[in-house]
Amino acid sequence: MKIVPEMTGALDLAREIILVAMTREGLIGAGNRIPWHVPQELRLFRRLTLGGTVVMGRKTFESLGRPLDQRRNIVVSTTLSETPGITLCRDFPGAVAAAAQMGGKVYYIGGREIYRLALERAELLRISWISGNYAGDRYFPAFDRNHWRLATAKDYGVFVHECHLRVA
Numbered sequence: 529m530k531i532v533p534e535m536t537g538a539l540d541l542a543r544e545i546i547l548v549a550m551t552r553e554g555l556i557g558a559g560n561r562i563p564w565h566v567p568q569e570l571r572l573f574r575r576l577t578l579g580g581t582v583v584m585g586r587k588t589f590e591s592l593g594r595p596l597d598q599r600r601n602i603v604v605s606t607t608l609s610e611t612p613g614i615t616l617c618r619d620f621p622g623a624v625a626a627a628a629q630m631g632g633k634v635y636y637i638g639g640r641e642i643y644r645l646a647l648e649r650a651e652l653l654r655i656s657w658i659s660g661n662y663a664g665d666r667y668f669p670a671f672d673r674n675h676w677r678l679a680t681a682k683d684y685g686v687f688v689h690e691c692h693l694r695v696a
């Protein structure tokens with residue numbers, strides 16, 4: 529693993545975190561599914577988010593099919609009805625406020641619009657870069673790389689997991 533030592537403390541301190549798996553082209557989804565099947569990446573996602581709050585858009589929630597266990601689930605939607613196991617928020621600021629009230633770490637887990645809004649405020653951007661070429665229809669939003677500095681990178685073989693800390 530590559531590490532920038534003076535930045536590792538800041539990784540632990542980050543409270544609002546974006547978590548995404550994407551290809552080098554920025555692909556994140558296909559037909560409301562994840563385009564690849566990489567169990568090790570799913571295990572990493574679970575390990576990182578357990579005990580925290582996950583914030584997601586309505587389509588990502590429908591794609592998952594159920595609330596994520598052992599995590600506080602916030603779903604952002606203007607159309608969804610109250611659903612057991614989730615906190616429903618009608619807009620993004622409402623989701624941010626609800627997550628702050630719950631305390632603990634907040635993971636923004638997609639999709640595209642949630643990522644776009646979270647890029648304005650998250651302190652840590654965790655990206656799993658998936659190798660290979662896949663077809664799909666959802667891409668991570670363009671973002672200014674100058675606002676982020678690479679702190680760590682770990683090679684898992686089929687993907688590389690990078691932590692980027694906000695610098696601006």
Ligand SMILES: NC(=O)c1ccc[n+]([C@@H]2O[C@H](COP(=O)([O-])OP(=O)(O)OC[C@H]3O[C@@H](n4cnc5c(N)ncnc54)[C@H](OP(=O)(O)O)[C@@H]3O)[C@@H](O)[C@H]2O)c1
Pocket residue numbers: 547548549550555556557558559560561562563584585586587588589591604605606607608618619620637638639640641642645666
């Ligand atoms: N690779 C990854 O790490 C990853 C992570 C997550 C998702 N995905 C993939 O991405 C795709 C789903 O993402 P998506 O971008 O299509 O949809 P999404 O963000 O999950 O859901 C979009 C919906 O969320 C609600 N929403 C989003 N922003 C909102 C806002 N600011 N205010 C109110 N409501 C808001 C709206 O619901 P209403 O229409 O109900 O108002 C909107 O239609 C799937 O293919 C999924 O598998 C991949």
